[in-house]
Amino acid sequence: MPKYAVLVVDMLEDFIHGNLKCERAERIIQPLKTLLDAARRYGFPVVYCNDAHRPDIDAEFELWGPHAIDGTPGSQVIEELKPEEGDFIVKKRRYSGFFQTDLHLLLRELGVDTVIVTGLHTNICVKHTTSDAFNWGFKIIIPKDCVEAFSEEDHKWGLSYMEKVYGAKITESAEVISLFRNLATRTRNNLS
Secondary structure, three states: OOOOOEEEEEEHHHHOOOOOOOOHHHHHHHHHHHHHHHHOOOOOOEEEEEEOOOOOOOOHHHHHHHOOOOOOOOEOOOOHHOOOOOOEEEEEEOOOOOOOHHHHOOOOHOOOOEEEEEOOOOOOHHHHHHHHHOOOOEEEEEEEHEEOOOOOHHHHHHHHHHHHOOOOOOEEEOOOOOHHHHHHHHHHHHHO
């Protein structure tokens, strides 16, 4: 039976309200909250992949300006989606949640074979995290109502690219929640 984990990429103060505010991000907060609540309820791990840059020296600042500096309020997950007990937090300094982090090791130790990638930005950090997930052999699901980008064009391009190049299953959060429910029911029935 597949083992899922939900990856939450960069749902941080600086990306929702601060230095790199994405106006379109507000629309994914509620569906993502509902998805995370379901993952926890049905026993699937939630892993936050959060930008946590070093002040003054980070190469990303040349492109995007200072943002999500480790330890600052801007690097914190927004209040509506705060990590809960039992969730995991992986700090990253580049677009991908896998690059120079322990995300791959963590997922393998959790027995995960399929990642559900959510968050910001569809065409940047979500895409690069998905690329590395594919390269490490994970199956990929993207609930399109739980990812967003600066523009509709970037959002649609990112979804199309991940589907064509990484074989990502593009779906809706309601379908993922239904999958969680069905797996939990099957597991319960197998145990009784």
